[in-house]
Amino acid sequence: MELCSFLTLDSFITDPLTHGFMRKALLMSSLVAAVCGFLSSYLTLKGWALMGDAVSHSVMPGVVVAYALGLPFSLGAFIFGVGSVALIGFIKQKSRVKEDTVIGLVFTGFFALGIVLVSKIKSNIDLHSILFGSPLGISLSDVKQTIFISLLVVILLSIFRKDLMLYCFDPRHAKTVGINVFFLHYLLLTCLSLAAVVGLQSVGIILVVAMLITPGATAYLLTDKFDNMTLISVLSAIISSLIGIYVSFWFDLETGGSIVLAQTFIFLFAFLFAPRYGIFKLRKLFASYK
Amino acid sequence: MESINYQNFRIDAENICVDYNGKVALYDANLRLKPGQICGLVGMNGAGKTTFFNALTGFVNISKGKIRINGESLRSAQKDQTIAYVPQNEGIDSQFPISVWDVVMMGRYGSMNIFRCPRESDVQAVKDAIERVDLADHLSTPIGNLSGGQRKRTFLARAIAQRASILLLDEPFSGVDIRTEKLISELFIQFKNEGKTILLSTHDMIHVREFCDLVLLINKTVVAYGETSEVFTPENITTTFGGISPDFLFGPES
Numbered sequence: 001m002e003l004c005s006f007l008t009l010d011s012f013i014t015d016p017l018t019h020g021f022m023r024k025a026l027l028m029s030s031l032v033a034a035v036c037g038f039l040s041s042y043l044t045l046k047g048w049a050l051m052g053d054a055v056s057h058s059v060m061p062g063v064v065v066a067y068a069l070g071l072p073f074s075l076g077a078f079i080f081g082v083g084s085v086a087l088i089g090f091i092k093q094k095s096r097v098k099e100d101t102v103i104g105l106v107f108t109g110f111f112a113l114g115i116v117l118v119s120k121i122k123s124n125i126d127l128h129s130i131l132f133g134s135p136l137g138i139s140l141s142d143v144k145q146t147i148f149i150s151l152l153v154v155i156l157l158s159i160f161r162k163d164l165m166l167y168c169f170d171p172r173h174a175k176t177v178g179i180n181v182f183f184l185h186y187l188l189l190t191c192l193s194l195a196a197v198v199g200l201q202s203v204g205i206i207l208v209v210a211m212l213i214t215p216g217a218t219a220y221l222l223t224d225k226f227d228n229m230t231l232i233s234v235l236s237a238i239i240s241s242l243i244g245i246y247v248s249f250w251f252d253l254e255t256g257g258s259i260v261l262a263q264t265f266i267f268l269f270a271f272l273f274a275p276r277y278g279i280f281k282l283r284k285l286f287a288s289y290k
Numbered sequence: 291m292e293s294i295n296y297q298n299f300r301i302d303a304e305n306i307c308v309d310y311n312g313k314v315a316l317y318d319a320n321l322r323l324k325p326g327q328i329c330g331l332v333g334m335n336g337a338g339k340t341t342f343f344n345a346l347t348g349f350v351n352i353s354k355g356k357i358r359i360n361g362e363s364l365r366s367a368q369k370d371q372t373i374a375y376v377p378q379n380e381g382i383d384s385q386f387p388i389s390v391w392d393v394v395m396m397g398r399y400g401s402m403n404i405f406r407c408p409r410e411s412d413v414q415a416v417k418d419a420i421e422r423v424d425l426a427d428h429l430s431t432p433i434g435n436l437s438g439g440q441r442k443r444t445f446l447a448r449a450i451a452q453r454a455s456i457l458l459l460d461e462p463f464s465g466v467d468i469r470t471e472k473l474i475s476e477l478f479i480q481f482k483n484e485g486k487t488i489l490l491s492t493h494d495m496i497h498v499r500e501f502c503d504l505v506l507l508i509n510k511t512v513v514a515y516g517e518t519s520e521v522f523t524p525e526n527i528t529t530t531f532g533g534i535s536p537d538f539l540f541g542p543e544s
Contacts, residue, residue: 045386093311162406166396169386176347176375177400177452178368224387224432 016249025135028146029241029259032202033211035150037237038157039195040216041230042188046168050100051085052212054107055189056196058084060114060205063130068121074145074197081193084110111205133204133256135245146198153194160187165226202241203256211237214263221267221274236266299358300325300456300487301346306355308341315341317511319355323487323504325455328478330502330518331491334531337509339491343458346489347375359456367456371400374449376459379441384434390444391429394419397451419451424473439470446474457481459490463497475501498522 016022043052059077066076084106091102118127129137138146157164166174167184175181192212199208219232244259275283301323308316316338323329333339344350346357348364359367367373374397397419398412408416420426423443433441442462449457462474478501481488489506492498498505498518505522507513507530514526528534 045383159405162399165388166399169388170377170382170396172344172347172349172375172377172381173396173448174399175349176368176373177371177397178365179400220387224434225389226387226392229387 012246012250016246021136022245022249024138024143025245025255026242028138028143029135029202029245030238031150032146032198033215033237033241033259034234035153036195036199036208036211037215037234038154038230039191040212040214040233040237041219041226042157042164042168042216043192043212044216044220046188048188048192049209049213050103051189052192052196053209054084054088054103055081055192056200056205056208056212057107058110059193059196059200060111060130061117062114063200063205064114064117064121064125067125068117072141072145074149074194077197077200078193080110081196082189085189085193129204130200131204131206132254133200133202133207135202135255135259138201142201146201149194149198153191153198156187156191160184164188203259207256207260210260210263214260214267215240218263218267218270221270221277224276237263240266298324300327300360301489302356302358302361303346304356304358306345306352306357308338308345308350309353310350314510316345316508317354319508319512321489321506321512321515323489325485325487326482327503328482328488328490328501329504329506330498331489331506331508332495332498332527332530333491333508333513337530338511339508340460342508343375343460343489343491346458347373368400371452372454373456373458374452374454376442376445376449376457376462378460379438379465381460382433382441382445384436384441386434387432389430389432390420390425390436390447391416393433393444394447394451397448400452415451415453416447419447422450422477423447437467439466442466443470443473446477455486457486457488457490459488461492462490463492463494495522495527 017026043049059081062076062078062080063073064076066073069076088099088102088106091097091106092099095102118125118130126134128134163174163179163184164187166179167181167188171181174184195212196208199211202208203211215233215237216229218236219229222232223229240262241259243262245255247253247262248255248258270278272279273282275281299322301321303319303321306316306319307314319338319342321329321342331339331342341350345352346364348368357364359372394416395408395412398408398415399406402408402412420429423446425440425443425447428436428440433444436444442465446459446462463471466474478488490502499522502518504516505518506515507521507526509530509532513530514521
């Protein structure tokens with residue numbers, strides 16, 4: 001029965017839409033993907049992949065504590081996300097340990113704390129949904145939080161779009177012409193924490209870093225213009241989310257994993273076939289046939 | 291006692307020290323430059339040249355000393371777009387997805403509104419600057435597709451568009467073609483006549499003799515400072531480069 005319905009693309013797309021939870025999942029995941037994709041351009045150009053990984057793992061204890069206290073989980077996550085970055089900066093400055101080591105040890109410490117807390121606090125926390133995401137089971141209050149945070153990040157990034165680009169490209173020039181580099185640094189970190197918070201609902205804490213770097217990396221291979229890079233990054237993130245959710249629906253797969261795998265496949269496609277920067281350099285191939 | 295009128299100096303750095311987490315990179319350095327002066331900054335790798343630039347742009351904080359720009363604080367000089375920094379080619383990410391036009395437009399950011407929307411005057415300033423460095427054919431070229439010399443000229447155009455009166459240039463002649471070298475030399479003469487103050491670091495001793503009115507020899511601190519003809523002696527150069535003779539460094543006759 002189900003096999004037959006694959007035969008028409010139409011029903012492949014429309015059948016899941018008859019379920020309310022699927023419509024919600026598709027909409028929310030697209031929104032989250034768009035936010036993470038927008039930020040992704042900046043993170044990949046700034047070289048903050050590891051930082052993204054650190055922040056997203058560090059929010060774990062915050063989520064657990066917030067759930068236990070009945071607070072909005074985004075608040076707890078945000079505090080621990082920013083806290084981890086502050087701690088990384090502090091340890092780096094006060095010790096001789098190299099930065100990547102500090103990042104690694106701080107975020108694993110936070111993450112471990114989160115896991116220990118989950119085992120200690122007996123509540124209805126669903127560890128699986130925190131670790132791997134649960135876009136299909138997102139609650140109404142989570143929807144409100146997600147929409148609010150997403151709008152906030154999009155507005156902040158839109159206002160400071162050009163300043164952030166300058167900050168990623170040449171912070172010294174920014175400083176020289178009187179632009180507040182300190183503010184931009186923490187603005188980007190704040191957006192990173194917030195995006196990690198909304199992203200983890202889609203794909204979970206472990207994979208959220210993929211939402212923050214893969215779309216940007218894909219776009220980076222496809223264009224030499226910053227604005228196009230942002231656009232491609234957002235689009236590829238949304239498309240991956242839709243593909244991931246549909247595929248997980250029809251084949252009964254883990255949704256978060258499917259979304260990230262879709263992103264990875266799109267990246268691999270760009271890696272091989274990007275006109276200028278792909279392995280096969282299609283642009284040159286076509287030029288030689290002319 | 292003669293009182294010093296700081297207004298006369300474009301740059302006045304007094305006993306400045308910079309340290310990174312307790313490691314001293316520069317100490318007790320002094321520099322005074324007037325409008326229309328070109329000064330060469332000479333020293334070994336790691337002697338503190340880039341640190342000196344970083345201190346003058348405000349990119350690192352000085353731990354001691356004082357910097358005055360036109361008699362005012364560094365902070366207000368930044369707000370007034372007084373200082374422009376032209377980085378070394380190695381100092382920037384050449385794979386960043388950005389065009390020549392956009393880089394030069396960044397020179398105008400400091401005087402735009404918060405959304406950085408270019409006004410008519412900004413567009414004109416960028417156009418003029420790009421023409422002065424002879425890159426009008428490359429407006430929308432990504433910087434990754436430029437030659438080293440073209441990239442250097444792009445950043446020089448950014449400084450021109452900024453209309454700064456102080457130009458700090460880190461190795462402006464390294465890795466550039468003859469055409470760019472000639473163009474930069476001509477621009478230096480024009481800048482001097484416009485009354486701009488230029489501080490440039492270089493490894494090439496011929497360039498120092500050619501353009502620099504003054505020379506600042508540093509090795510963590512100032513080894514010698516003054517008129518090029520008086521200060522740029524084999525003895526001073528030897529001291530600056532840790533005892534290696536200038537003949538060995540630059541060949542005889544240089």
